[in-house]
Amino acid sequence: MANSSGPDTPQPGVPTLRAVSFDHLKEALSRGWSDLRKAPLFAFVFAGTYVLCGWLMAWITWWTGQSYWLVFAAIGFPLIAPFFAVGLYDVSRRIEQGRPLDWPEILSVIIRQSKRQLPSISAIIIVVFLFWFFVAHMIFALFMGLSTMTNVSSSLEVYFTVDGITMLTVGTVVGAIFASVLYMITVLSLPLLLDREVDFVTAMITSFQYVQAHPVVMFAWAGFIAVLTFVSMLPGFVGLFLSLPLLGHATWHLYDMLAYGTKAKA
Secondary structure (H helix, E strand, O other): OOOOOOOOOOEEOOOOOOOOOHHHHHHHHHHHHHHHHHOHHHHHHHHHHHHHHHHHHHHHHHHHOOOOHHHHHHHHHHHHHHHHHHHHHHHHHHHHHOOOOOHHHHHHHHHHHOOOOHHHHHHHHHHHHHHHHHHHHHHHHHHHOOOOOOOHHHOHHHHHOHHHHHHHHHHHHHHHHHHHHHHHHHOOHHHHHHHEEOOHHHHHHHHHHHHHHOHHHHHHHHHHHHHHHHHHHOOOOOOHHHHHHHHHHHHHHHHHHHHHOOOOOO
């Protein structure tokens, strides 16, 4: 069980992480589903925030006809995402420890994280996103700069040209590289920062090196997260009400098992 000293007195240093297996992923999802069922209101509130932002983002883009609003939304999501993830982590930790799910205490954990290392890692995530947008614009300009296209909604055929298909292919590959790096530095660093007293650089390096040492299982986990999130967004973001809290709880349990043991809790 994570952090036997309690949530207010995190232990210093990085724990020794065990080797991961596909059984860990299955168990993490099982525990995450159990937590979601035990605390559905927390899941609804935290996930609802993302869904509302998605709806607002889509509405503004449709109403104004300006897709650049998506950039501002994407900048904002990385800023708040780690804080809401911490809320889900703390819910799972409290359920595991048999502690009450008290709203003020859980929200206070999120507030306390704003005074620790979480804002720094949020800034790193934002920098990665901004750099990705810069590269994406460069790729678009490189392949489509000379194409006649006044509006995406009325010029979709341009994407089916040789340049359009090449642009989409290159953009997808480069985007996958950015997403992989972001995943590698955050998948374990976020729960680690909640659990232990470590600096954000150490947490990111630990996460990156762990994924690098266990690429098959950890990238299978990344693929599952990507597919589930994409499918959840198709029905008007509604699926995120289920997938986001499930993945949040499961991520905490995956870290917990790797750091403190694999024995299933009753």
